[in-house]
Amino acid sequence: MAEEVKLFGAWGSAFSLRVDIALKLKGINYEYHEEDLFNKSSLLIKYNPIHKKVPVLVHHDKPLAESQVILEYIDETWENYPILPKDPYERAKARFWARFIDDKCFPAIWKAYWSKDEREKAVEELIELLKFLENELDDNFFGGETVGLVDIVGNIIAHWLPALHEVAGVEILTEEKFPKLCRWSHEFVNHSVVKEVLPSREKLIAFLRDRLESRSS
Amino acid sequence: MNQEQQDNLQNAQEQGVRQKIARMDEVILLDFWVSMFGMRVRIALAEKGIKYEYKEEDLRNKSVLLLQMNPIHKKIPVLIHNGKPISESLIIVQYVDEVWNEKAPLLPSDPYQRAQARFWADFIDKKMYDAGRNVWTTKGEEQEAAKKEFLGNLKLLETELGNKPYFGGDSFGFVDIALIGFSCWFHAYETFGNFSIEAECPKLIAWAKRCMEKESVSKSLADEKKVYEFVSRMRNKLGIE
Numbered sequence: 001m002a003e004e005v006k007l008f009g010a011w012g013s014a015f016s017l018r019v020d021i022a023l024k025l026k027g028i029n030y031e032y033h034e035e036d037l038f039n040k041s042s043l044l045i046k047y048n049p050i051h052k053k054v055p056v057l058v059h060h061d062k063p064l065a066e067s068q069v070i071l072e073y074i075d076e077t078w079e080n081y082p083i084l085p086k087d088p089y090e091r092a093k094a095r096f097w098a099r100f101i102d103d104k105c106f107p108a109i110w111k112a113y114w115s116k117d118e119r120e121k122a123v124e125e126l127i128e129l130l131k132f133l134e135n136e137l138d139d140n141f142f143g144g145e146t147v148g149l150v151d152i153v154g155n156i157i158a159h160w161l162p163a164l165h166e167v168a169g170v171e172i173l174t175e176e177k178f179p180k181l182c183r184w185s186h187e188f189v190n191h192s193v194v195k196e197v198l199p200s201r202e203k204l205i206a207f208l209r210d211r212l213e214s215r216s217s
Numbered sequence: 218m219n220q221e222q223q224d225n226l227q228n229a230q231e232q233g234v235r236q237k238i239a240r241m242d243e244v245i246l247l248d249f250w251v252s253m254f255g256m257r258v259r260i261a262l263a264e265k266g267i268k269y270e271y272k273e274e275d276l277r278n279k280s281v282l283l284l285q286m287n288p289i290h291k292k293i294p295v296l297i298h299n300g301k302p303i304s305e306s307l308i309i310v311q312y313v314d315e316v317w318n319e320k321a322p323l324l325p326s327d328p329y330q331r332a333q334a335r336f337w338a339d340f341i342d343k344k345m346y347d348a349g350r351n352v353w354t355t356k357g358e359e360q361e362a363a364k365k366e367f368l369g370n371l372k373l374l375e376t377e378l379g380n381k382p383y384f385g386g387d388s389f390g391f392v393d394i395a396l397i398g399f400s401c402w403f404h405a406y407e408t409f410g411n412f413s414i415e416a417e418c419p420k421l422i423a424w425a426k427r428c429m430e431k432e433s434v435s436k437s438l439a440d441e442k443k444v445y446e447f448v449s450r451m452r453n454k455l456g457i458e
Binding site for chain 2: 070089
């Protein structure tokens with residue numbers, strides 16, 4: 001019944017990888033479709049006409065877009081290995097930090113690495129933002145003892161940020177400044193299920209370096 | 218202060234704390250009257266019939282309480298439930314729906330419908346505020362572009378609404394709550410942008426009027442003339458002619 005669940009994603013996209021992680025954690029079989037983001041399929045456009053982006057999850061022929069929306073849907077549909085807490089206040093906190101990562105950290109990361117003019121200011125901003133996350137971490141994962149919503153959404157910090165260090169030569173996530181985040185990042189990328197789907201560090205570095213170079217040319 | 222006065226003060230403070238603990242549900246909303254985001258929370262609380270204390274914030278002089286309860290964004294709305302803060306309007310609305318779940322469900326029960334509701338609420342969050350703000354803060358070509366984007370987003374929402382009475386279908390729900398606060402800002406957008414939203418999106422205006430018939434909405438939205446005056450003052454402050 002693998003055709004019941006389809007994922008349209010793109011290699012190298014942290015957002016689409018989040019859905020792979022959630023599906024794998026819950027042991028759900030799915031059909032993966034790789035999208036060429038420079039030549040999007042008509043199917044992707046049909047399933048996500050508003051944003052025309054990956055990831056898109058299609059379940060029983062019904063499409064869903066936006067990674068955080070998809071993650072919550074997956075959690076509500078397949079109840080094993082819950083990625084959101086049951087308690088409403090804890091759920092609100094998880095949603096808050098997930099939004100914080102996407103609305104605040106992600107744009108700052110983008111600017112810190114891709115924009116030469118705004119880099120210094122973006123790095124300062126990112127450091128301030130990451131301090132909030134550092135303070136929030138109490139356990140192995142943001143989700144407690146197991147990987148949860150915030151950890152999955154935090155994949156851009158755990159895996160993409162260290163890769164971008166190599167590519168752009170700007171180091172932000174240091175052990176000195178962020179001991180807890182560094183340990184968490186290590187735990188996350190080495191998690192038995194997560195590491196199966198994570199793109200290899202070397203390949204990701206090459207991919208991001210390619211993109212950075214083609215942007216500046 | 219002498220010893221007796223000190224004792225009296227301490228007794229009063231302890232009694233205050235005991236009274237606070239005894240109260241079943243203390244709900245405080247930190248808000249700003251004209252905020253379409255704050256309105257979402259007011260509506261959700263009204264839909265559920267929850268009694269709460271409304272605290273108006275002066276955003277140029279934020280209270281210690283606001284800065285303590287939302288140290289990261291320092292923004293309203295913030296809901297404080299039995300001393301615990303929740304920030305971000307859509308997160309607050311979902312929290313309210315999950316805690317006070319005996320009546321007036323705000324999100325659909327079906328997971329796919331729920332996901333669609335979250336998608337559209339997220340769309341409204343990403344697109345509406347900035348596009349609207351650009352309409353009243355710019356002029357000339359920039360303003361024309363802002364109007365085009367603003368109306369484009371509204372038209373997508375109008376298509377999503379279709380012939381349903383509410384975005385939630387037969388009942389008023391999450392996406393309606395996410396969008397309706399913007400409707401009391403329409404008059405200001407139209408006046409400063411010199412265009413008519415009704416001419417472009419009549420179904421959406423009809424939807425807004427339908428929502429306003431609900432007491433939870435009409436009591437929560439700001440008066441559009443007052444919003445216009447507020448925007449007018451903001452434009453003066455920003456030096457926009």
